[in-house]
Structures are given as structure tokens and as C-alpha cells.
Amino acid sequence: MINIANMAKKLEGHTFLLSANDLKTGKVLFYTSNGWLPELNKAIKIEKKSIEKYEKLLKIDEENCLIVSGRFVELNDSGSIKNLRDKIRSSGLTFKI
Amino acid sequence: MYKYSEIDKKIVANRVKQFKNQVDRRLSGKLTEDEFKPLRLMNGLYLQLHAYMLRVAIPYGELSSKQLRQLAFIADKYDRGYGHFTTRQNIQFNWPKLPDVPEILEELSKVEMHAIQTSGNCIRNISADHLAGLTIEEIEDPRPWCEIIRKWSTFHPEFSFLPRKFKIAVTGCSEDRAAILVHDIGLRLIKDKGDIGFEVFVGGGQGRSPYIAKKIKNFLPKKDLLNYLEAILTTYNQLGRRDNIYKARIKILLNELGIEKFKEFVEENFKRFSNKKLILDKSTIKNIFKFFKLPSLKPGLEKVPEIKNSLFLEWKNQNVLPHKHPNYSIILVSLKSNEKPPGDASSIQMRKLADIADKYSFGEIRVTHEQNLVLPHVENSRVYEIWNELLNINLATPNIGLITDTICCPGMDYCALATARSIPISQKITDHFKNYSHQKEIGDLKIKISGCINACGHHHVGNIGILGLDRKGKEFYQITLGGSAKENASIGQIVGPSFSEKDLMGAIEKIIKVYKKNKIYEKEDFLSVFKRIGIKKFKEKLYDNN
Structure with missing residues (x-):
């Protein structure tokens, strides 16, 4: 999970998802071909070389008050989310409430 | 119980109005997130992994039934039907929506509650012994003093932007149930030659650099309490580091200066500030004490009847x-x-x-x-x-003080700072030791679990402390032994390399075995055994592969 301020140069992987929280609800969203949606399986996979394009998009949508706390989520070689925090963030609490 | 004055009501109502305006400006884009963040934090509003989180102050942990009902109403209307009581006697709601927060604050204000100073680099909610005013051995009820400090510290113009957050706890007993020695300032009411005053401890804290507070005043007369607190906070405000967040707490300042030098600065400021304005006269103190009288208790049975159940x-x-x-x-x-x-x-x-x-x-x-x-x-x-x-209503679990009565931070399930989960670990412990007789046999034992080095789960002062770590993307748990947050406060010692989630319960089981084997009398508790035998035997058992 990389905060937007540190972004491209600090990313280590090759493929990422773009994620953020909904400004109003705080809900976790992913960038899809239909804009920001909660469905992880619809998220666009982003190659490292395209990061800058999505950084700009993120900035615009933050300025438009759609989202907050944007970040790139690293995927592993098999295409699933690499680190645990991002997994929990995308799939929810690991216990019943 | 304290009732708001007209001034209290006005302050809280104004803050609700002010925050509503700030939220409106944020939602319309007039404020950026960078501009809004410090404002929302001043109102206890965080953005966590999945949602916003609102921390509501419960001053010195005291609630009325009316307030609790209102918290239930808020949980249902604006959240997911539950609340989380914290290690600083507050309550957190984990799923509020940003546009609803001003309304939530308005609902809170109707029952004299708020979220002011539950976050940010200011003086936080004053905490106290939860048995304040209830025990025979108490020198004096600490709650009125907490209220006096609350009034002084709320929106204190000089202490709203301290180098770092600041926590104060007060007890009226020699037995410490308020963990005063791991607070920035710990106050204990004592009696000296017939006069009641305060012992003052400074510089306790947990996080990545844990310290037990040091005593800087043997006896502070009651009338001087606010002047002395003002002197400590001014010293910290002037000399505390602002260049490095990890070295900004008062515990670091006190340890860098040394206690004698620190005391000199405080005493100098104390002399300078000893003015009439902050001196507490008897009538002011008396007026606050009136709110904390015992209800009219009536005569009845001397003992709880022994029902055969x-x-x-x-x-x-x-x-x-x-x-x-x-x-x-x-x-x-x-x-x-x-x-x-x-x-x-x-x-x-x-x-x-x-x-x-x-x-x-x-x-x-x-x-x-x-x-x-x-x-x-x-x-x-x-x-x-x-x-x-x-x-x-499933609130009769008989485990107070036992191994399943764990303290636990929200961990990586909620918190954006955490490096590992803590709630599932606590649930595993509860499940593993669910047999009540087994728990009783183990006796008093505090397990405290933090999901990262910030130590919100107080692991440093757990008899068994568990710290969640990220080791190359996997959760590992470091164990410390011998910590205590009571009057004999101590920081736990790291036992050795951390354990995977899978191996953790086995490790705890081994620790319990060493403890049980080394008890010399039935009621000897874990901490006493640890102090007597040291860490070596525990280490040998934990890392012996045979």
C-alpha cells in the first residue's frame, strides 16, 4: 500500500490496482472501467509504466471530492493482492461482529 | 455525576456548529484533505482502513444510563449497531459517514457528550480509577479532580498544539487501577500529616519507547494543582521536540534532560505562574465535589446471598x-x-x-x-x-482479571497503522482457555495485545504482552513477559524471537506451564512467579525444540 504522496518511485511491484476511500462514506473503492466501484474483481490492473497517468486521475478525483486516501495496491505474480493489510482492506474484517 | 454548566453547553454547541461548517466546506471542495484532516482529528474523527472512525470522550469513564442509551441510538442510526470501548475509557464508532458526523455530534451534545480532544496533539480525555468513590481504602474521590482538569484543559489556548498528544490519569488509591505510571502525567491523591494532596508522576508512556513515569513531586497541595499542571505543560510545550514525531512525547524530553533538570524547569515555571487566577479556592473545589456525592444508599443485607447455582x-x-x-x-x-x-x-x-x-x-x-x-x-x-x-444479554462472563480478560487494540482489521491483527489473537486466546476452571487455576493474569509498536493494546505492561509484527508480509507475534500497569508498574521483557500466528497459542501454553510448575503456593500469581524466577526458565521452555 503506497500513499499518493510517495507514489511511483517507491512502488516495487509490476502490477497494481488503484484504490481509495469514498470521501463521504469512507468505503473502500477500486478504479474500474466504470469509475470508482467497491467491487475488487472489476478493478483495472495497472502496469507500472502507466502509473503516472493514474496518479493524475487520482489527483483530479481527489480534487473533485469523490475520493480520499488514494493508493496503489500491489499485486503478486499470480494477480492477487500481495500484502495482508490490502487484503483485509479489500475483503473486510477477518472476524464476525 | 457532573452536569454541564451553561458555559459547557455553549462550548459544545458551538463546536458542533463549527464542525458542521468544516464538513460542508470539505464536501464542497472548499477545504482539501490536508486542510481538513487536522480539523476532523480535533473532533475525534479518523479515516481507517474501511471507513471513518469517531472517538467519543467519556470523561473519567463515567456514563449515565441516558448517555449509554444515546450511544446505542447512535450505533443503530449512524453505525453498524455496536460500539467499542477503548483502553482510555472512551467509545469508538467504526463506520460513521462523514456527512452524518455533525449530526452525531449534535445527538451527543443532547446528553452532554462530545468528541473534542479525543485526538490530536492536545490534552486528551482525563482518565481515572473506575472504582473512584467506591472503595474504603480510597484517600479521596479522583473524579472531581478529573473534572477540574477537564475544565482547565478543554480548549486551553496554549496547549491545543502541543509537540504530541498528552494523557493524564488520576487515582485516589494506593492500588493503581488507572495505570497512572504509564501516562504523561499520573496523579495520586495521598494524605500527608492530615492534609490531602497529590503525588505527581511525569513521563510515563508506551509506544515505541516505553517508560514508567518518574515522581517529580512528593506532595502537591490541592490548591496548586492547576498551576503545577500549567508549569509541567509549559515546560513540555517550550522544550518538547517538534522535529521528530517519535521523540516528541514528554517522556523523551524528561529522559533527555534528566529528572533533576526537568524538575528545575517545572519549579521555575511553577513559581512564575503561581498566580491567583489558577489557585483553586475551597469553594470552587466544594462546588465540583457536590456533583460526585454517593447516591442515597439504604440499609440492607450485609452480604450477597449464597444462591446454590x-x-x-x-x-x-x-x-x-x-x-x-x-x-x-x-x-x-x-x-x-x-x-x-x-x-x-x-x-x-x-x-x-x-x-x-x-x-x-x-x-x-x-x-x-x-x-x-x-x-x-x-x-x-x-x-x-x-x-x-x-x-x-451475554454480559455475565465470569472472567474479570483472568487470562481471557485481554486488552486488545483494533489491530489491522481496522487500523491503518497496524502491522498485524490483534482481535483474532484475542479471540483465539478466549477460545483456547474457555474452560473456566482452567482459567481460575491460572489465576490473575493480564494478557495485552497490540497490533503494532504504537502499543494501543498496552502490550508493554501486560503480564504477557503480545506485539504483532509484519515479517516479510506475514504476521508474527513478539512476546514480552513481566509487564504491569499497576502500582508496581514495569515494562515487560522481550522473551526472544517472535512466533508465527500458528505457533503463538502453543507458546502461550508453554508460558503457562512454566508458571504453574514454578508456583510455590496456590495463590501465587503469574507476575510474582516471574519476578521470582526471571525470564530464563520461560525462554528455555519456549525455544527448546526437544
Whole structure:
């Protein structure tokens, strides 16, 4: 999970998802071909070389008050989310409430 | 219980109005997130992994039934039907929506509650012994003093942007149930030659650099309390580091300067500030004390009747304490069942508990820093009745002070700073040690779990402390032994390399075995055994592969 301020140069992987929280609800969203949606399986996979394009998009949508706390989520070689925090963030609490 | 003055009401109402305006400006784009963040934090609003989180202050852990009902209402209307009681006697809602927060604050203000100074680099909620005013051995009730400090510290113009957050705890007993020695300032009411005043401790804290507070004043007269606090805070405000967040707490300043030099600065400021304005006269103190009188308790049974019901007796022996009035008992309500995360209460439980408090305990509820609740004044003759009612809402778990009464931070399930999960670990412990007889056999033992080095789960001062770590993307747990947050406060010692999640329960089981094997009398508790035999035997057992 990389905060937007540190972004491209600090990313280590090759493929990422773009994620953020909904400004109003705080809900976790992913960038899809239909804009920001909660469905992880619809998220666009982003190659490292395209990061800058999505950084700009993120900035615009933050300025438009759609989202907050944007970040790139690293995927592993098999295409699933690499680190645990991002997994929990995308799939929810690991216990019943 | 304290009632808001007209000034209190006005301050809170103004803050609600002000925050509504700030939220509107944020939602319309007039404020950027960078501009808005410090404003929302000043109102206890965080953005966590999945949602916003609102932390609501419960001053010195005291709640009325009306307030608890309102918290249940907020949980249902604006959140997901539950609240989480924290290690600083506050409550957190984990799923509020940003546009709703001003309305939530307005609902809170209707019952004299708010979220002011529950975050940010200011003086946070003042915490206290949850048995304040209830025990025979107490020198004096600390709650009025907490209220006096609350009034002084709320929106204090000089202390709203301190180098870092600042926490104060107060106790009136020699037995410390408020963890005063791991606070930035810890105050203990003492009696000296017939006069009551304060022992003052400074520089305790946890996080990545844990310290036990050091005593800087043997006896502070009551009238000088605010002047002296002003002197300590001014010293910190002037000299505390602002260049490095990890070195910004007062504990670092005190240890860099040395206690003698630090005391000199404080005493100099104290002399400079000793003005009439902050001196507490007797009538001011008396007026505050009026709010904290005991309710009118009536004569009744000297003892809780021995009902022949083993479940009741287990609970009574573990969760019921004597009140200073001989015909009353104090009921500790455990929030550590095997069905919910530690400290969580559903809106149904909150509402029902509010009814129970009205029926049996003068409408009063306390929150403990160990994430449990207290019904402070229950007639001995009605203890069995109340147990039945608590049982119906799954709030009669008989485990206060036992191994399953864990303290636990929200961990990586909620928190954006955490490096590992803590709630599932706590649930595993509860499940593993669910046999009550086994828990009783182990006796008093505090397990405290943090999901990162910030130590919100107080792992440094757990008899067994568990710290969650990220090791190359996998959760590992470091164990510390021998910590305590009580009057004998100590920082736990790291036992050795960390354990995977899978191996953690086995490690805890081994620690318990070493403890049981080395007990020399039946009631010798874990901490005493640890102090007597040291860490070596535990290490040998934990890392011996044979």
C-alpha cells in the first residue's frame, strides 16, 4: 500500500490496482472501467509504466471530492493482492461482529 | 455525576456548529484533505482502513444510563449497531459517514457528550480509577479532580498544539487501577500529616519507547494543582521536540534532560505562574465535589446471598467487589465474551444495560481502561437478580482479571497503522482457555495485545504482552513477559524471537506451564512467579525444540 504522496518511485511491484476511500462514506473503492466501484474483481490492473497517468486521475478525483486516501495496491505474480493489510482492506474484517 | 454548566453547553454547541461548517466546506471542495484532516482529528474523527472512525470522550469513564442509551441510538442510526470501548475509557464508532458526523455530534451534545480532544496533539480525555468513590481504602474521590482538569484543559489556548498528544490519569488509591505510571502525567491523591494532596508522576508512556513515569513531586497541595499542571505543560510545550514525531512525547524530553533538570524547569515555571487566577479556592473545589456525592444508599443485607447455582457463584466470585457501603456491591461487567471482540458492545446490550443501571445502580455506569464496564452501586440483595439479567444479554462472563480478560487494540482489521491483527489473537486466546476452571487455576493474569509498536493494546505492561509484527508480509507475534500497569508498574521483557500466528497459542501454553510448575503456593500469581524466577526458565521452555 503506497500513499499518493510517495507514489511511483517507491512502488516495487509490476502490477497494481488503484484504490481509495469514498470521501463521504469512507468505503473502500477500486478504479474500474466504470469509475470508482467497491467491487475488487472489476478493478483495472495497472502496469507500472502507466502509473503516472493514474496518479493524475487520482489527483483530479481527489480534487473533485469523490475520493480520499488514494493508493496503489500491489499485486503478486499470480494477480492477487500481495500484502495482508490490502487484503483485509479489500475483503473486510477477518472476524464476525 | 457532573452536569454541564451553561458555559459547557455553549462550548459544545458551538463546536458542533463549527464542525458542521468544516464538513460542508470539505464536501464542497472548499477545504482539501490536508486542510481538513487536522480539523476532523480535533473532533475525534479518523479515516481507517474501511471507513471513518469517531472517538467519543467519556470523561473519567463515567456514563449515565441516558448517555449509554444515546450511544446505542447512535450505533443503530449512524453505525453498524455496536460500539467499542477503548483502553482510555472512551467509545469508538467504526463506520460513521462523514456527512452524518455533525449530526452525531449534535445527538451527543443532547446528553452532554462530545468528541473534542479525543485526538490530536492536545490534552486528551482525563482518565481515572473506575472504582473512584467506591472503595474504603480510597484517600479521596479522583473524579472531581478529573473534572477540574477537564475544565482547565478543554480548549486551553496554549496547549491545543502541543509537540504530541498528552494523557493524564488520576487515582485516589494506593492500588493503581488507572495505570497512572504509564501516562504523561499520573496523579495520586495521598494524605500527608492530615492534609490531602497529590503525588505527581511525569513521563510515563508506551509506544515505541516505553517508560514508567518518574515522581517529580512528593506532595502537591490541592490548591496548586492547576498551576503545577500549567508549569509541567509549559515546560513540555517550550522544550518538547517538534522535529521528530517519535521523540516528541514528554517522556523523551524528561529522559533527555534528566529528572533533576526537568524538575528545575517545572519549579521555575511553577513559581512564575503561581498566580491567583489558577489557585483553586475551597469553594470552587466544594462546588465540583457536590456533583460526585454517593447516591442515597439504604440499609440492607450485609452480604450477597449464597444462591446454590454454580454459574452464579463463579461469576460472583470473579466479577463482584465489595462497595464501601456494606450493603452494596460493585458489579464488573465483562466485555470479553467469546462472541465479540474485546471491548465491543452491541446497541441491544447497551440499551439493556442502561435499563439495568436504572433498575439496580442509580443509572450509573463506568468504563474501565481494561475495556469492561462497571455497575457501581448494587444492593447485595439484588446481585443474583442482576446476574440473571446480565446473563440474558451475554454480559455475565465470569472472567474479570483472568487470562481471557485481554486488552486488545483494533489491530489491522481496522487500523491503518497496524502491522498485524490483534482481535483474532484475542479471540483465539478466549477460545483456547474457555474452560473456566482452567482459567481460575491460572489465576490473575493480564494478557495485552497490540497490533503494532504504537502499543494501543498496552502490550508493554501486560503480564504477557503480545506485539504483532509484519515479517516479510506475514504476521508474527513478539512476546514480552513481566509487564504491569499497576502500582508496581514495569515494562515487560522481550522473551526472544517472535512466533508465527500458528505457533503463538502453543507458546502461550508453554508460558503457562512454566508458571504453574514454578508456583510455590496456590495463590501465587503469574507476575510474582516471574519476578521470582526471571525470564530464563520461560525462554528455555519456549525455544527448546526437544
